[in-house]
Amino acid sequence: METPLTANIRPGREPLDIAAYRKNGGYRAVQKALRSMAPEEVTGAVKDANLKGRGGAGFDAGQKWSLVPMGGNAHRPKYLVVNADEMEPGSFKDRLLMEGDPHQLIEGAILAAYAIQADAAFIFLRWEYRLAAGLLKQAIAGAYRSGFLGRNVLGSGYSLELNLHISGGRYMCGEETGMLNAIEGRRANPRSKPPYPQASGLWGKPTVVNNVETICNIPHIVNNGAGWFRGLSRTGEGGTKIYGASGRVRSPGAWELPMGTTLREILEEHAGGMQAGYRLRGLLPGGASTDFLTPAHLDVKMDFGSVETAGSRLGTGTVIVLDNRSCPVGMVLNLERFFARESCGWCTPCWGGLQFVAQLLTGIEAGQGRMEDIGLLERLAGMLAPGHTYCALAPGAAEPLASALRFFRDDFERHIREKRCPWRDA
Amino acid sequence: MLSDEEKEEINAAAAAYPVRQAAAIDALRIVQRRRGWVPDEAIAGVSEFLKMPAAELDGVASFYNLIFRRPVGRHVILVCDSVSCWLMKSDRLLERMSGILGVETGQTTADGRFTLLPSVCLGACDRAPVMMIDEDLHTDLDGENIDKILERYE
Numbered sequence: 278m279e280t281p282l283t284a285n286i287r288p289g290r291e292p293l294d295i296a297a298y299r300k301n302g303g304y305r306a307v308q309k310a311l312r313s314m315a316p317e318e319v320t321g322a323v324k325d326a327n328l329k330g331r332g333g334a335g336f337d338a339g340q341k342w343s344l345v346p347m348g349g350n351a352h353r354p355k356y357l358v359v360n361a362d363e364m365e366p367g368s369f370k371d372r373l374l375m376e377g378d379p380h381q382l383i384e385g386a387i388l389a390a391y392a393i394q395a396d397a398a399f400i401f402l403r404w405e406y407r408l409a410a411g412l413l414k415q416a417i418a419g420a421y422r423s424g425f426l427g428r429n430v431l432g433s434g435y436s437l438e439l440n441l442h443i444s445g446g447r448y449m450c451g452e453e454t455g456m457l458n459a460i461e462g463r464r465a466n467p468r469s470k471p472p473y474p475q476a477s478g479l480w481g482k483p484t485v486v487n488n489v490e491t492i493c494n495i496p497h498i499v500n501n502g503a504g505w506f507r508g509l510s511r512t513g514e515g516g517t518k519i520y521g522a523s524g525r526v527r528s529p530g531a532w533e534l535p536m537g538t539t540l541r542e543i544l545e546e547h548a549g550g551m552q553a554g555y556r557l558r559g560l561l562p563g564g565a566s567t568d569f570l571t572p573a574h575l576d577v578k579m580d581f582g583s584v585e586t587a588g589s590r591l592g593t594g595t596v597i598v599l600d601n602r603s604c605p606v607g608m609v610l611n612l613e614r615f616f617a618r619e620s621c622g623w624c625t626p627c628w629g630g631l632q633f634v635a636q637l638l639t640g641i642e643a644g645q646g647r648m649e650d651i652g653l654l655e656r657l658a659g660m661l662a663p664g665h666t667y668c669a670l671a672p673g674a675a676e677p678l679a680s681a682l683r684f685f686r687d688d689f690e691r692h693i694r695e696k697r698c699p700w701r702d703a
Numbered sequence: 704m705l706s707d708e709e710k711e712e713i714n715a716a717a718a719a720y721p722v723r724q725a726a727a728i729d730a731l732r733i734v735q736r737r738r739g740w741v742p743d744e745a746i747a748g749v750s751e752f753l754k755m756p757a758a759e760l761d762g763v764a765s766f767y768n769l770i771f772r773r774p775v776g777r778h779v780i781l782v783c784d785s786v787s788c789w790l791m792k793s794d795r796l797l798e799r800m801s802g803i804l805g806v807e808t809g810q811t812t813a814d815g816r817f818t819l820l821p822s823v824c825l826g827a828c829d830r831a832p833v834m835m836i837d838e839d840l841h842t843d844l845d846g847e848n849i850d851k852i853l854e855r856y857e
């Protein structure tokens with residue numbers, strides 16, 4: 278089984294410096310692309326590879342790039358933004374990639390920028406990733422010194438400036454258009470789409486925003502081709518995926534596996550199954566803003582299409598495990614409090630609705646709920662659904678709420694009937 | 704209102720962007736690193752220096768949770784209260800921290816040593832529960848190891 282994304286990563290040891298990275302074949306893809314491929318050919322290879330965006334939405338990366346205006350009439354400067362703001366609760370895969378092999382990200386960013394002919398690129402990193410910040414700063418400096426960044430990269434005539442932007446915090450910054458506002462030095466409120474960032478992004482110029490893991494795949498696609506990349510997967514969606522598991526499993530962690538690996542294999546073989554004394558009650562397949570799945574879903578293949586068919590979303594692919602000794606209502610309350618706190622306040626259904634949801638759940642968890650609160654929560658989940666807000670924060674909050682009301686309805690009703698949390702007194 | 708060193712550092716950060724206002728967050732952090740927090744006079748100084756309205760800059764400063772518009776302790780503790788840590792009993796951890804320090808979340812100890820803040824997921828869910836103190840990540844926390852960790856921060 279090939280694991281291109283983590284091939285250079287040596288747990289517990291420092292990542293490869295630029296010399297060692299190059300010795301392992303690093304920056305060969307940049308040399309190949311800049312010397313022998315037109316930008317459109319790089320985009321074409323990524324399109325053929327069927328690389329779905331790894332930030333959570335699963336939008337086809339090559340298609341995203343192909344929407345950027347090219348040629349002499351395109352507005353300039355154009356920008357690439359690497360979304361390294363990993364803040365989706367339960368997700369820790371981008372941390373692994375940045376701490377483990379920072380040059381892979383830099384190389385991927387250069388290739389993505391070249392494909393869309395970006396003049397400048399930003400890596401938008403959350404402040405809390407201090408180790409990654411130091412390593413990336415060092416890697417960027419190394420790439421400049423070796424001529425992979427800056428003016429006239431490798432004598433190709435292509436120039437690229439790459440800067441690291443350290444965030445001031447807030448979940449909203451991870452949202453594509455919120456991130457653009459944050460880089461511009463504004464509040465990270467979302468922007469209306471259309472226009473999409475590819476047409477009008479940073480300072481109104483064509484901009485592509487890609488997730489860290491998405492970008493890390495690019496050097497391997499350029500080196501080995503789209504056919505090879507598709508062959509890494511067990512399904513139609515190309516590549517490997519960094520999956521993870523947290524909660525009461527025996528060995529929480531993150532693993533690079535073929536795209537389309539089943540939930541059962543991730544949880545039982547790689548995470549080692551549940552800890553002694555705990556049973557699996559449910560799970561969020563890819564972060565806080567994905568619908569709950571249950572033990573009945575363990576044979577679902579973890580790719581974007583299959584998880585959607587199962588009624589949820591692959592999201593970030595890092596599984597959060599609910600065990601039988603944790604209260605499902607308490608877990609949903611934790612999630613909704615998070616979303617209510619992180620709502621940026623731009624759209625009324627989001628800030629108002631989420632406050633109300635959190636308040637109702639607080640009441641139910643404290644044994645003060647009424648049976649009609651369940652219907653009210655269902656109506657609120659509908660109000661938070663797509664189409665009522667500028668961005669996906671509220672729809673994301675609705676997913677675990679609506680699915681919990683379906684799968685754990687008995688537990689909600691029991692809290693209300695018994696006027697207490699059955700787990701609290703247990 | 705801004706020192707020469709602050710101005711120099713802010714100018715260096717602003718060089719990354721085509722528009723000066725884009726350096727607002729960098730500038731606030733530069734001030735905060737030197738002064739511990741962002742007082743009103745720094746808002747005035749930065750807004751003038753970056754040629755943006757002070758009210759807008761204050762809107763930016765108050766939006767981002769890692770920019771402090773009130774004084775904080777010598778050490779800032781961010782305890783993750785998101786879902787993976789919650790499943791590993793972070794609520795008990797936060798209660799215990801609160802008890803040891805004698806403050807609620809959002810408060811600073813009377814001796815000015817620690818400020819206790821809840822935090823969004825810190826992205827180390829496989830090592831939950833976790834917290835950060837200043838720039839250090841502390842993982843796999845339990846009742847036993849908290850006191851020892853706190854001792855390291857004077």
